Amino acid sequence: MVTELSAKPAFSLSSTAQSGAADYPGLDNWRDLPISQQPSWQDRDVFDASVKELSVLPPLVFAGEVDVLRERLAAAAQGKAFLLQGGDCAETFEAATADKISARVKTILQMAVVLTYGAAMPVIKMGRMAGQFAKPRSSNDETRGGVTLPAYRGDIVNGYEFTPQSRGHDASRMLRAYHTSASTLNLIRAFTQGGFADLRSVHQWNKGFTENPAHARYESLARDIDRAIQFMASCGADFEALKRVEFFASHEALLLDYERALTRIDSRTGFPYDTSAHFLWIGERTRELDHAHVDFLSRVRNPIGVKLGPSTTGDDALRLIDKLDPEREPGRLTFITRMGAGNIREKLPAVVEKVTASGAQVLWVTDPMHGNTVTSPNGYKTRNFDDVIDEVRGFFEVHHALGTVPGGLHVEMTGDDVAECLGGADPVDQDAFLDRYESVCDPRLNHMQSLEMAFLVAGALAKH
Numbered sequence: 001m002v003t004e005l006s007a008k009p010a011f012s013l014s015s016t017a018q019s020g021a022a023d024y025p026g027l028d029n030w031r032d033l034p035i036s037q038q039p040s041w042q043d044r045d046v047f048d049a050s051v052k053e054l055s056v057l058p059p060l061v062f063a064g065e066v067d068v069l070r071e072r073l074a075a076a077a078q079g080k081a082f083l084l085q086g087g088d089c090a091e092t093f094e095a096a097t098a099d100k101i102s103a104r105v106k107t108i109l110q111m112a113v114v115l116t117y118g119a120a121m122p123v124i125k126m127g128r129m130a131g132q133f134a135k136p137r138s139s140n141d142e143t144r145g146g147v148t149l150p151a152y153r154g155d156i157v158n159g160y161e162f163t164p165q166s167r168g169h170d171a172s173r174m175l176r177a178y179h180t181s182a183s184t185l186n187l188i189r190a191f192t193q194g195g196f197a198d199l200r201s202v203h204q205w206n207k208g209f210t211e212n213p214a215h216a217r218y219e220s221l222a223r224d225i226d227r228a229i230q231f232m233a234s235c236g237a238d239f240e241a242l243k244r245v246e247f248f249a250s251h252e253a254l255l256l257d258y259e260r261a262l263t264r265i266d267s268r269t270g271f272p273y274d275t276s277a278h279f280l281w282i283g284e285r286t287r288e289l290d291h292a293h294v295d296f297l298s299r300v301r302n303p304i305g306v307k308l309g310p311s312t313t314g315d316d317a318l319r320l321i322d323k324l325d326p327e328r329e330p331g332r333l334t335f336i337t338r339m340g341a342g343n344i345r346e347k348l349p350a351v352v353e354k355v356t357a358s359g360a361q362v363l364w365v366t367d368p369m370h371g372n373t374v375t376s377p378n379g380y381k382t383r384n385f386d387d388v389i390d391e392v393r394g395f396f397e398v399h400h401a402l403g404t405v406p407g408g409l410h411v412e413m414t415g416d417d418v419a420e421c422l423g424g425a426d427p428v429d430q431d432a433f434l435d436r437y438e439s440v441c442d443p444r445l446n447h448m449q450s451l452e453m454a455f456l457v458a459g460a461l462a463k464h
C-alpha cells in the first residue's frame, strides 16, 4: 500500500517566526504548496525550539565553496570533468564514526583515482555525506508480526528500532542531525585537506583491490595507472599539491523546515544559499512541478539535482528546467536518472533528446541503484551488481549514441565490507546478508564492489 502524503507538515512556523533569511521574498512560498514525505512531529514546542535554534547555528558550508562546485559541475556538463557522488542511502548518527567516515572517503578517493585515469579528466568528488539523514518512503507505515508502526524515515526524524517510542517523529533529531553533519564535514575537511588524500597513498590503497585474485582482470588498468604515477614522479610532479583534494557534501533536500532554517543570505551577493550542504537534490517522490520541494529549491543558489525515474517524459524535464534553471546557468542543474537496467535504453533517449533540442545544458548523471532494487529469496532488499553495471553501461550507450555527455555516477556505497548487494567479481551471496547486512534503508555497494565499479566505468570512459 503506497501512501502518497500530501498533508502539510504537522506544524509550520508562521511567517513572522521565520528562521534563516527571514525577510527574503519567496523563501517561504513553499509553505503554501502541496508537500509530501514530511514528518508528523509529535511535539510542537520541540519543533519550534529546534527550528529556532537551527536558524541561528553556523552554516555548514560557505557560499564561496558552493560557487566553486557550480563551476566544476558546469565543466562536467561540457564533458570536461566527471562527477562521482557516493555514500550511504541513509546516514545514521551511530555510524558517524571516524573509522566509518574515513573508510567511505577513502573508497571515494580510490574510485576517483581510477576514474580520473580512465576519463583522462578531473573527477569531482562528492559525498552523500554530512546530511543524508532524511528518507522518503514508499509506505508511511511498516508492519511486522501484526504490529504496524510509522516507517523509519531516517535518523533526523525517527529511530530504526521497531518500537513505538523509537518510531515516533521527534523534531529534536534535527539538531542532532545538524551537529552530526558538522562533525562529519569537519573530518572530511581534515582528511581531504590534511594530506590523507595524497595521490600516491590512494594509489597504494588500490593495490589491495588488484591483489585479490578475483580482480585479476583489472590488473592491466591498475598497472597503467601505476606507470602514469611513476611517470608523474619522474617528471617531478609536485605531489605536495596533490595531497589536497576538493570534496563536496550533498544530500536530498527532503525536510524543508530543516533546509529552510539553514538557508542564509550570502553577504557578498545578497542571494540565499541553503548552507546545509554544497549540493542538494530533489527525489523521485517529491519532484512534482508545482509542489513545495521544487519551489523551495528553485529559490536557493546552490547547484541542485533532480532524480528522474522511468515515468519521466521529455516535457517533464523541460518544465523542471524552466522552473529550476530559468537563467540556464552553467552548472546549476543536474539530472540524476534512475531508470532501471531494463528501462534505461528505452526510456532515457527521448528525455535527453528533448532537453538537447531545447538548447538547455544540464549535467546528466546516472544513479544505477534505485531502479534496480529487488528482494532476495531470503527476504532482503538488495540489488544485483550486474544490473547496476548494466544500467551504467546503458547510460553510456545512450549518451554516446546521441552525442551528449555522460557526466557522472551517483552510487549508494560504503567503505565497509558489508554484504548488501549481490554479485561482483568476488561475489556476495544472499547467505552473507545474515551477518553482514548493515544498511537501515537501501542496499549499498561494499568497498570492493565500489572499486570494481570504478574499474569497469574507467574502462568505458577510456574507450571514448
Ligand SMILES: O=C[C@H](O)[C@H](O)COP(=O)(O)O
Binding pocket: 089, 135, 136, 137, 138, 139, 370, 441, 442
Ligand atoms: O533511498 C531511497 C528511498 O528512501 C528508498 O528507496 C525507499 O525505500 P522503500 O521503498 O523501502 O520505502
Ligand SMILES: C=C(OP(=O)(O)O)C(=O)O
Binding pocket: 089, 136, 252, 282, 283, 284, 285, 307, 308, 338, 370
Ligand atoms: C530516495 C532516493 O532516491 P530516489 O528519490 O531516486 O528514489 C535516494 O537517493 O536516497
Ligand SMILES: [Mn+2]
Binding pocket: 089, 090, 370, 412, 441, 442
Ligand atoms: Mn536509497
